[in-house]
Each structure stands twice: as C-alpha cells, then as structure tokens.
Amino acid sequence: MKQFKGPRTWAEVERIGKEKGWEWFEQRQRQYIRKYFPEIGGVEVCLRSFGKFLAYDMWGKFLATEESEDLDGTPWYDELLGILYEEAT
Numbered sequence: 640m641k642q643f644k645g646p647r648t649w650a651e652v653e654r655i656g657k658e659k660g661w662e663w664f665e666q667r668q669r670q671y672i673r674k675y676f677p678e679i680g681g682v683e684v685c686l687r688s689f690g691k692f693l694a695y696d697m698w699g700k701f702l703a704t705e706e707s708e709d710l711d712g713t714p715w716y717d718e719l720l721g722i723l724y725e726e727a728t
Contacts, residue, residue, distance in 0.1 A: 641711070643724035646690030656722045672722075676715045690723050 647655070649670075653663060661672040673683040681697030694703040694716075703710050705723070710716040 641717070641720065642727040643720070644727050645725060646723060647725050651725075652686070652722055659718060659722060661722065674715070679715060682715050682719075684719060686723075692719070692723065694719065 646652075656663065656672050659674075661674045664671050664673075670686045671683060672686065673681060675681050679696065679702075682702065683695050683697065685693045685695075687693070691705050693701070696702055703716060705720075707716065
C-alpha cells in the first residue's frame with residue numbers, strides 16, 4: 640500500500656485532476672469528478688472534506704472510499720489517490 644503525507648489542497652486536486660483528464664462538476668452544493676476507464680466504465684467521485692470521497696460506477700453502484708485498501712493496485716483507484724493525496728517521500 641502506498642503511503643501518503645495527507646490530502647492535497649483543493650487547488651492542487653483540481654489542477655492535477657484536470658491534467659489527468661477528470662471532469663469537474665458541482666451538484667447539490669457538492670464537488671464531483673468523473674472519468675471513463677475502459678476496464679470498468681465511468682467512475683464518478685463525490686469529493687468530501689479532508690481527502691474523503693465516495694466513488695460510484697456510471698450506474699450508481701458503490702465502488703470505493705478512501706479506505707478501500709482491497710483496490711490498491713487498481714489503475715483507476717491508484718490514479719484517484721494520487722490526485723487527492725500527497726505521496727510520502
């Protein structure tokens with residue numbers, strides 16, 4: 640499991656997410672990001688405070704949170720963690 644220092648700032652999350660092709664939008668006063676991954680389809684993530692998140696597939700099925708260690712090594716999950724958290728050196 641990768642180790643992280645802690646959550647990135649909102650500005651960093653937005654910049655890095657856009658660089659990696661994630662689409663940003665707001666719905667019901669919450670920030671969301673989404674991206675299509677060929678292996679699983681669309682992933683939509685509700686961003687919460689302090690690096691917490693809820694991830695769903697394009698049909699609304701729950702996929703993960705920041706504590707879903709069983710998904711470590713999964714490309715979309717690792718990419719998401721890399722956007723939201725600063726890696727430990």
